[in-house]
Amino acid sequence: MQKTIIDYNLVKNILTQSGIPSVGRASIRELVRIVNLIEEQSSTKFIRMEMGVPGVEPSSIGIEAEISALLNGVASKYPMIEGIKPLKTEISRFCRMFLDIDVSLESCIPTVGSMMGAMAAFLVANRTDRNKEGTLFIDPGFPVQKQQCKVLGQAYKTFDVYNYRGEKLRDKLESFLSEGKISTILYSNPNNPSWICFTDDELRIIGDLSQKYDVTIIEDLAYFAMDFRQDTSLPGVPPYQPTVAKYTDNYILLISSSKAFSYAGQRVGMMVISDVLFKRSYPDLKRYYSTDMFGYSMIYGALYALSSGTSHSAQYALAAMLKAANDGEFNFVSLVREYGEKAHVMKKLFTSYGFEIVYDKDMDVPIADGFYFTISYPGFTGVELVEELLYYGISAISLDITGSDRLEGLRACVSQVSGEQIQTLENRLRVFRNNHPVN
Numbered sequence: 167m168q169k170t171i172i173d174y175n176l177v178k179n180i181l182t183q184s185g186i187p188s189v190g191r192a193s194i195r196e197l198v199r200i201v202n203l204i205e206e207q208s209s210t211k212f213i214r215m216e217m218g219v220p221g222v223e224p225s226s227i228g229i230e231a232e233i234s235a236l237l238n239g240v241a242s243k244y245p246m247i248e249g250i251k252p253l254k255t256e257i258s259r260f261c262r263m264f265l266d267i268d269v270s271l272e273s274c275i276p277t278v279g280s281m282m283g284a285m286a287a288f289l290v291a292n293r294t295d296r297n298k299e300g301t302l303f304i305d306p307g308f309p310v311q312k313q314q315c316k317v318l319g320q321a322y323k324t325f326d327v328y329n330y331r332g333e334k335l336r337d338k339l340e341s342f343l344s345e346g347k348i349s350t351i352l353y354s355n356p357n358n359p360s361w362i363c364f365t366d367d368e369l370r371i372i373g374d375l376s377q378k379y380d381v382t383i384i385e386d387l388a389y390f391a392m393d394f395r396q397d398t399s400l401p402g403v404p405p406y407q408p409t410v411a412k413y414t415d416n417y418i419l420l421i422s423s424s425k426a427f428s429y430a431g432q433r434v435g436m437m438v439i440s441d442v443l444f445k446r447s448y449p450d451l452k453r454y455y456s457t458d459m460f461g462y463s464m465i466y467g468a469l470y471a472l473s474s475g476t477s478h479s480a481q482y483a484l485a486a487m488l489k490a491a492n493d494g495e496f497n498f499v500s501l502v503r504e505y506g507e508k509a510h511v512m513k514k515l516f517t518s519y520g521f522e523i524v525y526d527k528d529m530d531v532p533i534a535d536g537f538y539f540t541i542s543y544p545g546f547t548g549v550e551l552v553e554e555l556l557y558y559g560i561s562a563i564s565l566d567i568t569g570s571d572r573l574e575g576l577r578a579c580v581s582q583v584s585g586e587q588i589q590t591l592e593n594r595l596r597v598f599r600n601n602h603p604v605n
């Protein structure tokens with residue numbers, strides 16, 4: 167047995183002192199804290215794959231627009247809750263150019279990241295019908311959204327979609343929806359963490375069922391245009407980012423700027439509500455809001471109560487980046503394509519040292535290379551593997567906390583791993599494998 171990469175006792179002490187019963191079940195941010203401590207005390211830089219932080223610089227278009235908005239004095243002014251007109255205009259155009267859908271300006275609303283978009287969506291869409299109880303998550307998924315439901319005291323159900331792809335998805339969804347208790351369905355596409363990408367046939371099934379059971383779809387497009395197998399980067403030119411909005415008018419889209427535009431730090435995202443839903447009346451909303459109107463309750467009920475709008479200057483930044491993208495002057499996808507290239511190299515490395523890709527197939531083809539991939543190692547559960555890899559200077563999260571059925575797996579995020587670290591990763595994987603031989 168070779169020594170581990172980081173001193174065994176040092177890691178063990180930090181884990182014991184952290185007070186967290188099982189580091190493999192810790193939240194992403196808790197794990198970040200522990201890895202920071204190990205890095206600091208061991209003076210060893212980790213291969214950090216636990217958190218989805220953008221790994222590329224944002225375009226100067228956004229930063230310059232934000233600086234000039236600040237110089238023009240927006241910092242002292244409250245923005246309108248529904249968003250500044252230039253941003254609403256560009257979000258609406260963005261929907262036309264990159265999703266091939268029409269939405270009016272009033273239905274395009276900035277939020278403090280998609281995190282807040284989801285919170286506001288739960289606050290309104292899960293309260294439209296007093297006889298319904300909450301959200302159905304098509305998992306695996308982003309753990310914090312379930313935390314949001316918990317914090318709100320709302321119920322939720324989940325299932326792992328891996329074995330219910332294609333036409334099988336219909337029966338699986340109906341088995342939940344037919345009970346009549348589901349208000350909303352939430353999924354991310356491409357999927358965090360598995361990188362499954364729904365086909366148009368599947369989105370049509372979801373859309374059809376949303377009409378049949380009167381359920382609102384919350385489509386989380388945090389990784390917009392990042393299924394790099396298709397080039398969806400050209401405005402007004404097919405193919406477009408697939409969306410359920412093609413198949414139902416009962417939807418809320420959450421379009422994050424964090425990954426596609428590398429603008430995570432400024433906490434600005436977009437919520438797009440279908441025009442039909444925006445104008446719809448739900449008498450049961452009056453239990454919580456001054457009106458029965460969905461869109462009005464979203465803006466002057468939920469978003470007002472949450473933060474009274476989105477950072478004024480960040481709205482100008484996003485408006486400028488969207489305008490440049492819509493005008494065909496800024497190919498935002500070309501900036502993030504390197505994630506896919508990195509995933510390709512890293513997946514090869516992990517598999518050559520005995521790891522397996524957990525969510526390995528997207529329908530009947532190999533899973534695409536994107537922002538995340540999932541791995542397992544023989545003889546370990548995901549929770550055990552998270553902890554074990556910490557001794558080798560590698561951090562990732564367990565699929566256990568994502569609603570996955572695949573408890574042997576980890577989610578690895580490629581964004582923070584630099585090209586220069588690939589050799590280090592290989593060296594560490596070699597030591598890991600030597601210490602944990604498999605046939």
Ligand SMILES: Cc1ncc(COP(=O)(O)O)c(C=O)c1O
Nearest residue numbers: 279280281308354358388422424
């Ligand atoms: C699926 C998913 N939804 C939402 C978010 C949060 O996005 P934002 O930074 O816009 O709040 C993330 C971030 O990692 C995510 O992976």
